[in-house]
Amino acid sequence: MSDRIFGVFGIILAAGYVFAALAIEESFLSDAVGPKAFPLIIAAILALSGAVIALRPDPEPHWPAMARLAEVAAAVVVLILYAEMLPVAGFVIATAFAAAYLAWRLGSGPLETVAVGAGTSIGIYVTFHLILGLSLAKGPLGF
């Protein structure tokens, strides 16, 4: 079933791509092929392979239970927050929290969680900023 859904999704993706390709405005500079042809060829391959996947699906992959799926989704949310907070909170603070969260969700105990968070953040800061001179996001506290 997964492959059937995936294949149909591929066809829809291809259709959207064709739609967007046809909307590309032609420039007065256009060459013999133009900016639309290559995307249209790709769309054809995308649609064709999508159809084959839908019609001849592989055995069902092993999908995780809802709880584990929620785990991945939560990690994605945390990482998005991390990316957004990086310029605000600064590298050291944001990274310590993000690394600690991942360590905790991967099964670290309380002490280890704190240690991994602080260690990763400070370790990267020292190696990449202090030693190698890479500029990382500055926070309100100046680091």
Add this chain to the structure above:
Amino acid sequence: MELLANLGDGFAIALSWQNIGLALLGCFLGTIMGALPGLGPSNGVAILIPLAFTLGLGATPSLILLTSVYYGAMYGGRISSILLNIPGDEPAMMTCLDGHPMAKKGMAGEALSLSGIASFVGAFLATWGLILLAPQLVKIALLFGPAEYFALFALAFMTLGGVSSTNQAKSAFAAALGLGLATIGVDTQTGVPRFTFGEVHLYDGLDFLVAIVGLFALSEVFIFLETRHGGSDAAGRKLTIGKLYPPVSMIRQTTPTMLRTSFLGFIAGVLPGAGASLGSFISYSMEKKLVDKEGTFGTGDPRGVAAPEAGNNAAAGGALVPMLALGVPGSGTTAVLLAVLLALNITPGPLLFSQNPDVVWGLIAALFIANFMLLAMNIPMVGLFTRVLMIPSRILMPIVAMVSFVGIYGISGSTFDLLVMIGFGVMGWGLRKLDVPLVPIILGTLLGNAMENNLRRAVTIDNGNWWTLFDSPLSIALWAIAIIGFVLPLIVGARVKAKMHQRRDEEGAISD
């Protein structure tokens, strides 16, 4: 003679203190990346690319660092295969078959050092192969016009599909997806924006480094979160190494094996798309047919350890041949290395050898140096690398994730790129679950622009005649190989692949 002079110049470049230091660092980090279960050469290099850039290294030093990581990871892959029966990545899979039984017999040290020597022989001979073959390939490539290049790119995608997945449709889908991603941004020929949705960040196109790090490194973190909650791979197991050096008789026994499989692996590596997995598989299979008279393969035969290791390291070197000479990578990791070259504004291909000889020969010299360093590092220091295996993934994976973020943020300083990277991470996770190969996506993103430009140039030169793509004998030959490369795996590819997995499962089950 000219070759030796070039190589001499290369050594002059590679032997600067900075480059030696980078090679050492790359070899060390690479071996660790390769040794850790779950991380292999492609994600190892992917994680470190952004760092090489943010450090502001020049083209040659960056390449030296990253190819050392590449060779190092190929060496390191054997460690977890032998000690834990968990291959770090696919090329190391066949090493489990005899390596782990040897370790169980109390010969872990011998198996590790023997495989280290086999890795050295494979990589050393392949580097010579690269020196001899690449310039010849360049001569052929000089005959290529836009139409031939377009056919060559098509060939790369079509042959890649057969090996990287059992499902051709999924490979084709992945390649088309990558090519589609490459069309995002301002069209280079006409200057009109395409598929940017008015987002200014997308006018320059997607940064393929962001795509690579997301797809390879971040998706790995998600896989761990999903499957190995609280789990650790090696922690709790007692790893004993024993004697560090193999007896001379064992080396004498395995020498012919190493030589034969190095050759075979090199050829497998040169074929576009085949890469190291195939190299180790055919090396092991051929050697088993050839010398396994007593049926000792699979029970800890040293030749069964030497064959796949010489084979996959030789394939790693072989895969550099089409990457440097034609700009078409032979494997997943060389696709990642190609991204490095492109990001450094160096276009691989025939002109590379005449326009940037310092890059080519400096790199080749560095491969030799890295190889000797790896041999020196991997035999006496194997105990150290083994200890790395004891770091549980719950500590390791947060570090991997954060280092990926630092690398990308260090290049662009933009939150937008980080969000795109997370998007690619999620996409990579989903596609891996659905058994869609990631390498064609990367290759598509990398080669898409060049492929389209060659197509448009070819057709425009011939006044809009599309048949020009199939006009010369050379392009017809390339299309023919491409079609064979696509169709043949439909018939035999799935069987080879299934056999590869089945053999590991079977023999793994016996030894456990």
